[in-house]
Amino acid sequence: MACSCGNAEENQEKYFAPLKKVLENYDKKAKDLIPVLQETQEEYGYLPQEVLEEIAKSLRVPFSQVYGVVTFYSQFHLEPRGENIIRICMGTACHVRGADKVLDTMKEELGIDDGETTEDLKFTLESVACIGACGLAPVIMVNDNTHGLLTPETTVEVLDQYRG
Amino acid sequence: MDQSIYRSHILICGGTGCVSSGCKEVRSSLEEELAERDLVNEIKVIETGCHGFCEKGPLMIVYPEGVFYCKVQPEDMEEVVEEHILKGKVVERLLYTDPTTGENIPSYQEIDFYKKQQRTALINCGYIDPEEIKEYIATGGYEAIGKALTEMTPQEVIDEVKESGLRGRGGGGFPTGLKWQFASDAEGDKKYVICNADEGDPGAFMDRSILEGDPHVLIEGMILAAYAVGADEGYVYVRAEYPLAIKRLRVALEQAEENGLLGENLFGTDFSFKLRIKEGAGAFVCGEETALMASIEGERGMPRPRPPFPAEKGLWGKPTNINNVETYANVPAIIKEGAEAYKQVGTEGSTGTKVFALTGKINNTGLAEVPMGITMREIIYDIGGGINEGKEFKAVQIGGPSGGCLPEDKLDLTIDYDSLLEVGAMMGSGGLVVMDEDTCMVDVARFFLDFTQSESCGKCTPCRIGTKQMLDILERITVGEGQEGDIELLERLAENIKSTSLCGLGQTAPNPVLSTLRYFRDEYEAHIYEQTCPAGACEELLGAYVIDGEACVGCTVCTEACPVDAIAGEAKEEHLIDEDACIACGACVDKCPVDAITQ
Numbered sequence: 198m199a200c201s202c203g204n205a206e207e208n209q210e211k212y213f214a215p216l217k218k219v220l221e222n223y224d225k226k227a228k229d230l231i232p233v234l235q236e237t238q239e240e241y242g243y244l245p246q247e248v249l250e251e252i253a254k255s256l257r258v259p260f261s262q263v264y265g266v267v268t269f270y271s272q273f274h275l276e277p278r279g280e281n282i283i284r285i286c287m288g289t290a291c292h293v294r295g296a297d298k299v300l301d302t303m304k305e306e307l308g309i310d311d312g313e314t315t316e317d318l319k320f321t322l323e324s325v326a327c328i329g330a331c332g333l334a335p336v337i338m339v340n341d342n343t344h345g346l347l348t349p350e351t352t353v354e355v356l357d358q359y360r361g
Numbered sequence: 362m363d364q365s366i367y368r369s370h371i372l373i374c375g376g377t378g379c380v381s382s383g384c385k386e387v388r389s390s391l392e393e394e395l396a397e398r399d400l401v402n403e404i405k406v407i408e409t410g411c412h413g414f415c416e417k418g419p420l421m422i423v424y425p426e427g428v429f430y431c432k433v434q435p436e437d438m439e440e441v442v443e444e445h446i447l448k449g450k451v452v453e454r455l456l457y458t459d460p461t462t463g464e465n466i467p468s469y470q471e472i473d474f475y476k477k478q479q480r481t482a483l484i485n486c487g488y489i490d491p492e493e494i495k496e497y498i499a500t501g502g503y504e505a506i507g508k509a510l511t512e513m514t515p516q517e518v519i520d521e522v523k524e525s526g527l528r529g530r531g532g533g534g535f536p537t538g539l540k541w542q543f544a545s546d547a548e549g550d551k552k553y554v555i556c557n558a559d560e561g562d563p564g565a566f567m568d569r570s571i572l573e574g575d576p577h578v579l580i581e582g583m584i585l586a587a588y589a590v591g592a593d594e595g596y597v598y599v600r601a602e603y604p605l606a607i608k609r610l611r612v613a614l615e616q617a618e619e620n621g622l623l624g625e626n627l628f629g630t631d632f633s634f635k636l637r638i639k640e641g642a643g644a645f646v647c648g649e650e651t652a653l654m655a656s657i658e659g660e661r662g663m664p665r666p667r668p669p670f671p672a673e674k675g676l677w678g679k680p681t682n683i684n685n686v687e688t689y690a691n692v693p694a695i696i697k698e699g700a701e702a703y704k705q706v707g708t709e710g711s712t713g714t715k716v717f718a719l720t721g722k723i724n725n726t727g728l729a730e731v732p733m734g735i736t737m738r739e740i741i742y743d744i745g746g747g748i749n750e751g752k753e754f755k756a757v758q759i760g761g762p763s764g765g766c767l768p769e770d771k772l773d774l775t776i777d778y779d780s781l782l783e784v785g786a787m788m789g790s791g792g793l794v795v796m797d798e799d800t801c802m803v804d805v806a807r808f809f810l811d812f813t814q815s816e817s818c819g820k821c822t823p824c825r826i827g828t829k830q831m832l833d834i835l836e837r838i839t840v841g842e843g844q845e846g847d848i849e850l851l852e853r854l855a856e857n858i859k860s861t862s863l864c865g866l867g868q869t870a871p872n873p874v875l876s877t878l879r880y881f882r883d884e885y886e887a888h889i890y891e892q893t894c895p896a897g898a899c900e901e902l903l904g905a906y907v908i909d910g911e912a913c914v915g916c917t918v919c920t921e922a923c924p925v926d927a928i929a930g931e932a933k934e935e936h937l938i939d940e941d942a943c944i945a946c947g948a949c950v951d952k953c954p955v956d957a958i959t960q
């Protein structure tokens with residue numbers, strides 16, 4: 198995070214402040230890596246490289262291990278993400294009840310592909326394996342809210358609720 | 362519970378399913394209506410966990426009558442309060458309608474979906490407020506741990522569980538008592554118990570339901586296990602995709618601590634137990650027990666070779682007992698009522714009940730807890746109400762990505778751990794996905810392989826490369842490029858992967874292919890040798906659409922619907938589809954008002 202405005206140090210401090218706060222709650226051991234990453238991602242919305250380097254230093258684990266963990270779990274993201282995260286279930290129950298139509302509708306409406314984020318950073322689209330609401334298949338989750346029994350039409354209605 | 366002072370209780374389901382269909386708004390509206398009529402002190406509103414019938418949600422049950430209302434909306438509450446609560450008249454239009462007879466059924470015990478169920482693990486789900494420990498205690502909760510700590514030795518607890526015949530509900534069906542014995546016998550100054558609440562099997566959601574609807578039963582089961590094996594610390598590993606479950610479990614843990622049920626010197630004994638939540642980070646393979654422990658330790662969730670088994674060397678190298686949510690949820694009942702009573706239900710080799718998640722092309726989707734030994738037909742037709750939209754049954758997939766697909770002639774099989782293995786499927790977590798005539802079995806196999814292939818952790822070659830090869834072949838077959846010898850190649854690869862993979866993911870990944878090859882080989886052959894998909898599901902294999910000239914009324918709607926302008930014709934005249942241009946997308950079919958378009 199180099200910058201040329203003259204108060205690089207102060208900016209730096211501000212940038213890492215949320216991370217420092219997260220780290221305060223842990224005894225800085227390798228076992229805390231995953232929860233630290235989870236909380237840090239909550240703060241920053243994703244996991245920027247500089248932040249990962251700081252985490253590696255604080256927990257005293259090699260950067261390669263941090264990177265290995267981050268890329269192993271689908272929950273962690275190295276790129277900025279949308280304000281709203283749309284997860285489309287592609288699990289078995291949803292698959293046999295038309296999940297691909299829901300996914301296609303979303304792709305078309307948002308103009309992005311699975312795994313991408315809209316340019317205005319409003320939406321990120323992700324397909325997932327099962328969100329445990331299979332009785333309502335096909336199901337999607339927008340942020341922490343579950344929406345079920347979807348058709349292409351109701352999918353658009355749900356999306357509109359978040360378009361604001 | 363201060364039940365006596367209320368003349369009526371209204372239970373509103375507050376599980377994930379019903380929250381998504383709007384139960385929060387229903388509850389506020391109900392509370393407003395009650396307040397307006399000064400009924401707040403007479404009628405108690407309780408938000409419960411999942412009733413298992415989420416598709417019909419939001420659900421509501423009015424006691425003492427036990428009247429079951431479904432798909433209730435906020436605007437219905439005025440009528441419910443006016444008519445039902447004040448005048449004692451049931452609101453007919455909100456009752457459940459039987460899909461076969463068309464009759465309205467007022468009492469939930471009379472609904473087919475619930476009639477054949479027998480609840481042990483889900484006994485409180487949907488009936489108590491999961492955020493109120495007093496309600497769990499009022500149903501006899503935490504009696505089992507009181508009994509164990511004051512009247513039983515740890516070995517007696519283990520013996521009782523052994524005697525009950527309980528087998529692990531997380532997939533493998535390993536005898537729980539024996540597992541506890543191993544952990545108890547293992548040498549170690551420190552031991553752990555873990556609950557596997559990763560529930561990664563697509564199509565299964567019973568563990569979520571227990572966590573959301575009755576978290577204390579899990580906590581009690583874990584305390585019992587800890588006491589039995591001599592552990593003083595435990596973890597519940599919950600997938601992050603279950604925010605409501607995590608929240609309810611957190612509340613339950615706090616309340617259990619406040620009530621002296623977790624912590625130091627429980628019930629005045631020298632037994633202490635601390636329990637924590639660990640959130641998963643999204644990797645299916647972390648449901649595998651050794652990968653799960655690696656994940657708790659902060660590493661990539663990759664399986665480790667077994668032996669050593671977790672009972673000897675588990676979390677941080679210490680003896681560890683790991684069980685599934687539903688397994689633990691059965692334990693309090695065993696200790697409280699005794700192994701003898703528990704064994705009365707189920708079959709000799711598989712005692713007790715099992716919760717199945719019924720989904721797919723079926724009338725009643727939801728969670729059903731039934732005695733082991735029930736037949737598939739009873740579950741699908743009696744409880745599930747049969748296939749929806751009047752279609753024909755084709756197969757039922759059981760056991761998720763490790764399981765298999767069973768055809769019609771296996772419907773009368775009695776279900777238990779062993780009978781399923783014999784026919785090439787497995788219990789898995791109990792997900793049952795019903796498929797109808799429109800489902801292509803090759804596509805189903807491809808779907809599961811795609812899943813396991815992308816979830817393979819990559820540690821061992823047969824699983825990483827082998828599943829990819831199988832997937833490539835299946836993909837070829839579904840687009841009409843299958844070749845002579847593909848079936849045999851699939852079978853060879855499958856056997857190889859099964860016998861040489863390190864963990865259960867790889868070892869079971871070929872099962873969906875093998876079981877569909879076993880029962881639906883003709884469908885594979887049709888794809889390969891005739892380039893046709895008998896179910897009409899594989900788009901690349903479908904022919905062009907044609908318009909029946911006699912039926913067509915020339916409304917022109919289809920010309921607009923067609924994305925590639927393959928349809929021509931003047932208004933009021935017969936239309937024609939250009940076979941070569943048609944991409945068989947089916948867009949026109951849905952639009953035609955007179956159903957003149959077919960394939």
Ligand SMILES: Cc1cc2nc3c(=O)[nH]c(=O)nc-3n(C[C@H](O)[C@H](O)[C@H](O)COP(=O)(O)O)c2cc1C
Binds near residue numbers: 535646647686
């Ligand atoms: C790839 C894979 C995924 C698994 N996922 C789960 C799961 O989500 N939940 C679960 O309880 N067991 C799962 N298991 C089984 C566990 O490894 C383990 O056997 C189980 O938690 C033991 O509990 P039980 O004896 O109570 O069944 C999985 C196994 C494999 C190989």
Ligand code: SF4
Binds near residue numbers: 864
């Ligand atoms: S079988 Fe597959 S998932 Fe299991 S350890 Fe090997 S590569 Fe990983």
Ligand code: SF4
Binds near residue numbers: 954
């Ligand atoms: S929509 Fe049907 S009726 Fe209308 S022109 Fe097309 S084929 Fe004919």
Ligand code: FES
Binds near residue numbers: 327330
């Ligand atoms: S399969 Fe879609 S929610 Fe479970």
Ligand code: FES
Binds near residue numbers: 377415419
């Ligand atoms: S969430 Fe209400 S019935 Fe399942």
